[in-house]
Amino acid sequence: MTKPFISLCPEITRAHALKLMDWLEDDRVTCYLSDSRDVSRSIEHAIDRTQLPILTHLFNRDGRFFMAYDRHDDPVGFVRLINNGAECEIVLAIGDSEKWGRNLGTRTIREGMKLAFLDMRAGKLIAKIHPDNQRSQKAFLRSGFELESETPTMTSWAMTAGRYLQLLREDAFRDAPGIYITEMDKAKLDNLIALEEGPVAQLEHELERAIVVEPDQVPSTVVTMNTRALVQLDDEEIEVAVVYPEDANSSAGKHSVCSDLGAAILGYQEGDAIDWRIAGRTRQIEIRKVLYQPEAAGDFHL
Structure with a gap:
């Protein structure tokens, strides 16, 4: 079986913004998304403020935004990395419901970790997940995150830079052949x-x-x-x-x-x-x- 593949692209076009709006109108996508309202509002503002074909700079305020592509170069979701000093919060969604159940979420998390720790140099990566969102919790657990705190309305999962590097060196992810x-x-x-x-x-x-x-x-x-x-x-x-x-x-x-x-x-x-x-x-x-x-x-x- 071919392993799932995801790449993250920082360029956000007007067409991407419109696709994101479509995804965010799907309650199945947004019901557990912690900042769906903020994302939706920022996209609307970006579209309304300019007619430019490239909107990347408008999406990268307070962090970085990426479109997630599968191996066929089809956009299937997005990742948002929010700077909080030495910590970084990751928010993501696989918006294309036809691609659900293919472990693309787990692979997207791992690509997000790569950027957070090796490009943005975050010391810690946090994911805030609704307790009822079992699929996301399992995906972050498979990616090596550890449960940090839990309330009736939110679970917080964490990965430190040190733990991430340790997992890489142990080949814990097994996303590609050994080198x-x-x-x-x-x-x-x-x-x-x-x-x-x-x-x-x-x-x-x-x-x-x-x-x-x-x-x-x-x-x-x-x-x-x-x-x-x-x-x-x-x-x-x-x-x-x-x-x-x-x-x-x-x-x-x-x-x-x-x-x-x-x-x-x-x-x-x-x-x-x-x-x-x-x-x-x-x-x-x-x-x-x-x-x-x-x-x-x-x-x-x-």
């Missing part, structure tokens, strides 16, 4: 992430869940740094090299490890297939063959 990274590559990439040179949340997520091995112990079929590989990208077969940002030249097939494609294939091995959002749309990626790997060639200095 490998060499100790040398990880040390260099950790330094790159510390400098935050470019978008690094996806890369950091992959590094945290990777199996770390000595350079001479990594399988020769694994995509390591400076590896060249033959990759199937949807229906197109291309040759890709994963390089550090300063060596990137996408026209020559050299993709930065911070780029969508570079972060996507790092650590995977021949035969692995994944879905990944690249340049605004979901792509199917398969590692067909590793053409050159520095470690296999004895080029440990690369």
Whole structure:
């Protein structure tokens, strides 16, 4: 069975706003949504105030707003991350009722955690859920959240940054095949992430869940740094090299490890297939063959 896939997109268009309004008119969607009135009101104001096709800036006040897409690039829901100092509150809904029962809510929660902890650097993520909303409570429980407090009208579930990283390292989520990274590559990439040179949340997520091995112990079929590989990208077969940002030249097939494609294939091995959002749309990626790997060639200095 194909695992559920969700990607979160920060761009909010006028068409998205109208779709959100449709979802929020469905009582089945809003009956347990803690801030449905606030969301609905803000959307109405955004639509009324401007005729601009892109409304992202109007949705990102007091936090960040994302549309949730499935693997077919259909919008199926939304995520709102609300800043509260070191803490962050997550509000989400799968608005497309035809997609209910497919574990998309759980996957959406995990994508929201990735952004909250690795991009927004929240220390703690909170979800406030109505006690009768058993489906949401189970989804947050499956995602590793712990019950923090409970009243007759509200349950509060929490995840700390430390616990999130621990679960990643233990591969508790099992959303994708396991990946490998060499100790040398990880040390260099950790330094790159510390400098935050470019978008690094996806890369950091992959590094945290990777199996770390000595350079001479990594399988020769694994995509390591400076590896060249033959990759199937949807229906197109291309040759890709994963390089550090300063060596990137996408026209020559050299993709930065911070780029969508570079972060996507790092650590995977021949035969692995994944879905990944690249340049605004979901792509199917398969590692067909590793053409050159520095470690296999004895080029440990690369």
